[in-house]
Amino acid sequence: MAETSPELFTTEEPGATTAHTEQAHGGDAAHAxxxxxxxxxxxxxxxxxxxxxxxxxxxxKVHKTITGGLDGQIAAIxxxxxxxxxxRAEAEKLRDEYSTxxxxxxxxxxxxxxxxxxxxxAILTRAEADSKDLVERRKRMAQDKIAAAERDAVAEVRAKxxxxxxxxxxxxIGEKLDAQADSKLADDLISSI
Numbered sequence: 001m002a003e004t005s006p007e008l009f010t011t012e013e014p015g016a017t018t019a020h021t022e023q024a025h026g027g028d029a030a031h032a033x034x035x036x037x038x039x040x041x042x043x044x045x046x047x048x049x050x051x052x053x054x055x056x057x058x059x060x061k062v063h064k065t066i067t068g069g070l071d072g073q074i075a076a077i078x079x080x081x082x083x084x085x086x087x088r089a090e091a092e093k094l095r096d097e098y099s100t101x102x103x104x105x106x107x108x109x110x111x112x113x114x115x116x117x118x119x120x121x122a123i124l125t126r127a128e129a130d131s132k133d134l135v136e137r138r139k140r141m142a143q144d145k146i147a148a149a150e151r152d153a154v155a156e157v158r159a160k161x162x163x164x165x166x167x168x169x170x171x172x173i174g175e176k177l178d179a180q181a182d183s184k185l186a187d188d189l190i191s192s193i
Contacts, residue, residue, distance in 0.1 A: 033040055039047070177185070 036044065
């Protein structure tokens with residue numbers, strides 16, 4: 001590929017270029033400045049500087065706004081993380097508290113079970129002792145009743161024997177004693193007194 005020289009585009013006519021150059025380098029003709037939409041290059045530089053400053057000023061505010069928004073979100077996230085840590089700490093504290101309560105409840109339940117067993121054994125022992133005492137009392141009562149019945153029977157037999165003896169004595173005395181023997185007996189008795 002052959003190298004080509006860069007093409008130059010000019011707005012002046014070919015013959016005018018040399019005249020223009022001659023006038024610019026000490027000739028009488030004035031040098032024409034290029035313009036775009038009626039503004040000279042220094043004005044374009046001023047406008048571009050103004051636009052750059054406006055972008056920097058407002059862009060900085062936008063940057064601050066964006067940064068402030070992001071900082072706000074970061075702060076909100078930090079607050080949520082702190083809240084989550086606090087809630088986690090509370091949850092762990094509650095878990096520990098309830099595990100302690102469960103352990104205490106288990107030991108309390110074991111103690112209650114031991115107490116219930118001890119009370120049951122005491123009740124059984126007391127019931128056995130009470131039943132032995134009851135049996136002994138009933139046995140004594142039965143023996144007392146039997147002894148009372150025996151005494152009553154003996155007393156009744158004695159009373160019947162005494163009545164039978166008195167009846168037999170009357171009969172014998174009635175058969176063997178007459179009036180004369182009776183008076184003699186009375187006289188003996190009176191004399192012995």
